[in-house]
Amino acid sequence: MKNKIRISLAFIITLLVHIGCQPAPYTPKPRGFFKIDFPEREYVHANTGCPFDIEIPGYSLLVADPSQTKHTCWKNVDFPQFNARLHLSYYRISPSAPFDYLTEDARTFVFKHTAKATSIDQKSIQHNDHNLYGVAYSIRGxxxxxxxxxxxxxxxxxLRGALYFNEKPHLDSIQPVLDFLKEDIRHMISTIRWK
Structure with missing residues (x-):
């Protein structure tokens, strides 16, 4: 009787070890992203040294575009915490840089993204009290x-602006930061004052 119990027990242990050592079926895990802590919104007046004034977020830096020596009023608003940069290009409208040419140039730059974009939304900007008119383009994808x-x-x-992230474009990972920065850029636009 003891032999039968030992044999049965040995069989059960062998069976459990055999079953326990079988690989589990592979289940892919969804990709996770880091939690992003956004700073409190606070804006400061930035001295551009150009024919316009602007308020920028307190956590950003206004710097001259290092690639430009010809255009002294091309500025960058750096967002070091988010590895992003808003390029600002100022032009004085003149016969050599007419308004129609500048607006078409901006539209051309936007629509160069058509190959990768899922949609391009345009929104009119109009602040009559500050003589400020334009278009904002939200490019998805x-x-x-x-x-x-x-x-x-x-x-x-x-004044033309374009936001770039110093990362490989992957909208799923930058979407929360993009939404946050869009609000700041809208505020910046509303505070532009021509000199």
């Missing part, structure tokens, strides 16, 4: 730039 705009007074001043 895995594109190099997901938000661009231009504003002007239509006669003298023209």
């Amino acid at each position: 895995n594109t190099a730039s997901n938000y661009q705009f231009y504003v002007s007074d239509s006669t003298t001043h023209y």
